[in-house]
Amino acid sequence: MTGLRQYVADFVRDTEGADRATALGAQFDAGLAWVHHPEGAGGLGLGPDRQAEVDAVLSAAGRLESWERNPMGIGMVAPALMVHGTPAQRALLRPIFTAEHIWCQLFSEPGAGSDIAGLATRAVRDGEGWVVDGQKTWTSLAHAARFGLALTRTDPGAPKHAGLTAFLIDMHAPGVRVRPLRDLTGGAHFNEVFLDGVRVADDARIGGVGEGWAVATTMLASERAVIGGSVGERGSGAIAMAVETWRRTGSDPGRRAELIRLWVDAEVLRLAALRDQRTRAEGGPGPGGSGLKLRRALLEQRIARFALELLGPAGLVYDADAVRANGPAEGDPVWTWLQSQAYTIAGGTSDVMRTIIGERVLGLPREPGLPRDTPWSQIPR
Template sequence: MSVLEEQQDYRSAARAWLREHAPGPAAKLDADGLLSRARDFQAALYEAGYSGITWPTDAGGRGLGTAEAQIFSDEAAEYELPVGPFVIGMGMCGPTLVDLGTPEQKARYLPKLLSGEEIWCQLFSEPGAGSDVASLQAKAVRDDDGWVLNGQKVWTTNAQWADFGAVLARTDPDRVKHAGMTMFIVDMHAPGVTVRPLRDMSGRAPFNEVYFDDVRMPADAVIGQVNQGWHAAVTMLGHERVSIGASRRPRSNPLEFASLVELARSAGVAGEPKVREVLADLFAHERALELFNVRMRQETAAGNPPGARGSVAKLAGAMLLRRAIETAGEVAGADVVAWDPEDTRGPELALGINSSPASSIAGGTNEIQRGIIGERILGLPKEPQVDRDVPFRELKVGTQRT
């Protein structure tokens, strides 16, 4: 069988599986019902071999190529799959453990992550450390049988459900700020962990603030090496950017091209030249990003990981969403802010519009991506960094005032 025929078979099998197993509407479920629906679906994905498609087999994955992953995500875009609770684990923490985890960590954590038994979150940002995450102040201190963690994290997506988190903490304040950090696996159910929801302008609470008060972590909780947390963080941020940039929204999403065309038709404006122009422009950008992502995956498979080009995908994805919001305004006019009570699309569109700007901030803001692209791809001069060679203890950052 040729490679193309094999891929066609894989597509047919994935399509048939999704048709049979993709869950139906979730409208009537409460929060617990939604979570258990998501867990059941993730377990079914794992059972069928569609979870961790490209992960190595010794990490619990299927060891297949990016072509199969691409085929599955194309087919999956036909559905609104309940995978939200697992995106941080699958897209960021898991791939970092694949790269840097010990054999024991991989065996303990990855299969349960892939099968939906355990949920993960990523704890980098703090009130005084976002874009400049190396300014973080949460600290972990070594004692006889492990580490003791104290500090506050913020904007932690999915912490309300998480069993484990990848937390970045300062372990040596006498080193310069990028050198004295370590990444740990923290048990989110351990004594001393407090999780409080934070609401965004869409009215939902997708993220949280998290407090650690004398939380104990075992000695083998370190991801990578002690005091080399920056390397682990850069590894994870690279996965995060690729994962955000490459993620496909369901075709039914109200800000997708096909949905906006449908909206234009039902509003009776599909023939208007201005509307046609903005829709065509959106289509061209959507398609260009899709192809860019395909190319990045193929290059990664050929042993040439994207590095800083992950920032291009991340930035382009965020800009595309902004463009989609403007297109929605052009197509639906005042209907994006006020609609008839019987119009079910109004609230959906408003929710999409209110939650989309977050993509210009989460995973590194657009300005930060532009800085990375400027320095590392275009070869422009580096931003001045006066604090780079000063021991962390001597810096004025966050609440630290020396």
């Protein structure tokens, strides 16, 4: 579209003063949510590279975002619905974008974390629908979610990747129980979810029976691209916290070179993420996102440890009760360090990222294991 910036500027002026949900809904209806989507699905049928133009104008106008309120819905579920969903399921895109429907991802299980394809949650046909039984864990935002996208096993006799099917789950349905999991920070962002005889209609199935792994890979590739490829301003994020902590604690000259090295590494990662954004705009997320995710997780742990060490004995003090009551203080190095311990696990462990890079980027031989055609029911658990 010619004059895209003017089109966006006119939209901003026309929706001035609208509340969050109304403004975001208008943005979706105007095709400015995901410009690469078709018209009617939050887009204009443009190239994904044009989204940057839209976001620049919206950000300059101070428009509200829904990403932080609904990260799983926007970053993972929406891409899966666009690729694998029916037209009726794509109608869910609008309340996802407006954050009126918060979503969670029901993948990991107590016995299937890094190896998600080994999951045991069962979905069994019952008349025209399905009955789901199992347990999920480390489920972000399950306590606040209205819906979840669950990966289930529908054919135990098939190889583990082939016997999976994806379903939309009503998190308020009978048989769904959510229990919070406290982490090191004292917060409960994660949960475990119990699915006991949950009835699911067949039209809540995403993709074909046995095609759940394709849905999962779409979601996971998008998640890793978002985690690794998010781009802030130069010197922002964790490194800004480290610089401020260095200044506040007396600017230890003995650690100045270390701080500079971390700042340079953060800037290199930021520039790599910018380059990855352009690559994804041309062909969508790929295995390269795993490299960025791995590097970001490791770097932010290094930055967090550096800031914590600057505090000296004060770095041993942490009030988890206050954090539970009021949330973390902005730029708190202790909270940041505690939180960073999950970065090499969440969104795929660092070892899984290395495996993806080795096999799919570098073309190395596959890790030793059982033949790919081994039925899931015959795999030791």
